[in-house]
Amino acid sequence: MQQISRMLTKLFQRARLEKPGQVDPRASEFTLSLLVAMYDRSGRGYVKIRSAAAALIALSGDILLAKYRAFFQLYAVPHGKAALITRSALRSLLTDLNEIPAVVGESCPLSCVEIATHDCFHGVLKSAIVEEKFLSWLRSEPAVLLWLPTCYRLSAAEMVSHQARCR
Numbered sequence: 250m251q252q253i254s255r256m257l258t259k260l261f262q263r264a265r266l267e268k269p270g271q272v273d274p275r276a277s278e279f280t281l282s283l284l285v286a287m288y289d290r291s292g293r294g295y296v297k298i299r300s301a302a303a304a305l306i307a308l309s310g311d312i313l314l315a316k317y318r319a320f321f322q323l324y325a326v327p328h329g330k331a332a333l334i335t336r337s338a339l340r341s342l343l344t345d346l347n348e349i350p351a352v353v354g355e356s357c358p359l360s361c362v363e364i365a366t367h368d369c370f371h372g373v374l375k376s377a378i379v380e381e382k383f384l385s386w387l388r389s390e391p392a393v394l395l396w397l398p399t400c401y402r403l404s405a406a407e408m409v410s411h412q413a414r415c416r
Contacts, residue, residue: 332380
């Protein structure tokens, strides 16, 4: 927890420098509370760094493709000159990401994670997949992660301005 707290403090200090007046001084405290609510429901005082990083990526304002690539880099294992994501790593990623909607009571059962993992590896004979296969599967908007592109679209729509007036 202390390591994550320090990381968040540095992250939001940098954000405050880049966008003065736009970052709440308690942003790191609020974010840590959210991560604890998602990943430490039993109160052990422990949150996995990788789980926290996945949540921060998912909740960032970046474009979907950048988020998807970051997920791959975070959960992939090195394999020669390339990197691959295994079934167990994908399961871990989906389980971690499933905690985000769960914090507001909108998670799907663990069977959704298994179905999604099976779907991603459908027709794959090896135990791991390359980034392009992973990205292609994510672009198909699997049900277990449907909230992610939906939230992105809602966020992007907030920035749209029309030159029309209503009566």
